[in-house]
Amino acid sequence: MPVRVLIVDDQEPFRTVARTVVEFTDGFEVVGEAETGEASVESAHELRPDLVLMDVNLPGISGLEATRQILADHIGGRPVVVLVLSTYEAAEYGPQAEEVGAACFIPKSEFSPERLLEAWSAATTGPTAGTSSP
Numbered sequence: 001m002p003v004r005v006l007i008v009d010d011q012e013p014f015r016t017v018a019r020t021v022v023e024f025t026d027g028f029e030v031v032g033e034a035e036t037g038e039a040s041v042e043s044a045h046e047l048r049p050d051l052v053l054m055d056v057n058l059p060g061i062s063g064l065e066a067t068r069q070i071l072a073d074h075i076g077g078r079p080v081v082v083l084v085l086s087t088y089e090a091a092e093y094g095p096q097a098e099e100v101g102a103a104c105f106i107p108k109s110e111f112s113p114e115r116l117l118e119a120w121s122a123a124t125t126g127p128t129a130g131t132s133s134p
């Protein structure tokens, strides 16, 4: 079963980049795209993706608020991993992304199949995913 990915970004060029990266990554497929935080919350509810790639700066509610709502909506249901992406550096939004429950923050300039795989495996096999490590 491929990892089902929802891409959230208000800028079409970056959605295209993100889609290309996901399609080039073995075992991942894009199941939807959203242009606003509100739309992403709805899409995540309907599509139940395994992974959401979330932009921070969006019209309407921010990607951080959308992350909070998506994770709250999934409590008790199918787990979802949110990776927050931004053109800003990690120092800017990294701590806030963690605070709202995102698995990690990736600067858009560094987004690649390698970073995607690394973030996914850290989020799904790390101590927070339920496996114990000494």
Ligand SMILES: [Mg+2]
Residues within 6 Å of the ligand: 009, 010, 011, 055, 056, 057, 058
């Ligand atoms: Mg944006």
